[in-house]
Amino acid sequence: MQNNQNDVYEVFVQKSHAEQHQHVGSLIAPSPDMAVQMARENFLRRDHAVNLWVVPQSQVTSSTYGGRFFAREMDRGYREVKGYTENGRLWRMFREKVMTLEEIVAFVEEKERGETEGGER
Template sequence: MGKEKTDGFYQIYEVFSKRNHKADFQHQFSLLAPNKEMAFVMAQENFMRREPVVDIWVVKRDDIRMMQPEERQIVNRLDNKDYRLTKGYGYLRKKWRQYEQQMLDEKEIMSWGEDGKPSKKKTK
């Protein structure tokens, strides 16, 4: 990610934790450590003893890859996903109401004669 200056002995590590088995990992904090084993111990001491967690990840910041500016431009072009949203189908409710209004009800169908046309009898 960022190239912060360290004295060469310490490296920056990012700490992620998971509060329960169904939860997602969340970034908690960054720390300086001489190696990954020490970073893990420091993360446990600084975080796990205070917060209930089921898992913890400690990752060297240099191993985290971020998108380059030219890659972000590609994502912006691919960001038009309106066809995936259901808001585009809102007109169907109005169409369905119109269709239902045109449907025949049971009383009207029962009033038809055998030839399939409405009978000319008047009901009282």
């Protein structure tokens, strides 16, 4: 008995060895081998590439949108340009014994609460 079920495949193309694979679209095919052939015909007809991936859509795992998964446990502002000035000021105050580590933590937590309540994030 023949299986007439077609699957949806996600197609990724690597245009050069120095680049990452990029998602270029989806297609419906009866098998992975046929999906590779169809992807080459549909997505590489005019473009050059060095590699091609086809992945059954049913094998792709994704996160939920928004929510707690993307919430940060700690402030990552120090990694942004605007955070360097503030970090430098707090570090100097700590080194000069003007502030204790506990006071710095309390200051940062208070600042975070204000930003969260104020809607700046």
